[in-house]
Amino acid sequence: MALRPWGSSRTEASSGILGCRVHVFDEVPSTQDVALELAAAGAPEGTVVLAKAQTKGRGRTGRAWLSTPGGGLWFSVLLRPGLAYPASAMLPVAVGFGTVLGLRRLGVPAGLKWPNDVFSRGKKLAGVIVEGRSSGGRLTVAVAGIGINWTVPDLPDARHGVTGVAAELTAAFAAPAGDLPSPALPDPEDVLSAVLAHVERSYLVLRAAGPGPFVSLWPSVSAxxxxxxxxxxxxxxxxxxxxxxxxxxxxxxxxxxxxxxxxxxxxxxxxxxxxx
CATH class of the missing domain: 2.30.30.100 (SH3 type barrels.)
Incomplete structure (x- = not known):
């Protein structure tokens, strides 16, 4: 079952830091590129760029990321962290932590494959890419791109199994015959809200406390x-x-x-x- 369509291109506001402004597009080459352009134009921290489809979506090390309409959530978040090393190097992991915890909140048995891939039951569910700009020894601008499969993508040449939120929740909600019906799948806005909320918490923890909490919690979040x-x-x-x-x-x-x-x-x- 494909992800329910979003509305037409628009800008919305949210009460949190992440999602203070949300730009939704029918199709873009890459949400990362749009978010980096907005960053250069002075967009506020927390700005989110979300697209129904990407024609040139990319993952870590430049790999292409399949981003079809209705196939998942494809979005980028603008951050202005001001972090110095080593906290700046932990940012991709922190965004991965937040993505995992947000999906777990929805019932997906997610775990983080180092450094920032999200797996569920041994299959890849989502990926994170962080691209940034530094000045004076600090990471001043970072754009975190997050791609979450909703349906199971058709990737016959994938090096590992792949899955989607719908498949994982259907399996998690499966009940023996005679039990109550399984809960309905969440709306895309609920998935986005849960992930953004937990990414924001992870980001704020990193800024306030540094890498320590992530080092300590790694065994419970790692896949x-x-x-x-x-x-x-x-x-x-x-x-x-x-x-x-x-x-x-x-x-x-x-x-x-x-x-x-x-x-x-x-x-x-x-x-x-x-x-x-």
């Missing part, structure tokens, strides 16, 4: 803490290595244990991680 995973170099074309994943470090890197018994830290700009 793979303490589990074997596969590490690949670059965009996944290199040799694969099985590691045991461990704790999150304060600069957003991931500690892993190799088969040789050595412990090292992975950097998201250098490697990819696949669930084993």
């Amino acid at each position: 793979h803490f303490g589990r074997p995973c596969v590490v690949t170099r670059g965009r996944g074309e290199g040799l694969a290595e099985v590691v045991l994943t461990g704790r999150l470090l304060s600069d957003g890197r991931l500690s892993v244990l190799g088969l040789d018994g050595g412990v090292r830290a992975l950097h998201s700009a250098e490697v990819g991680l696949g669930l084993n």
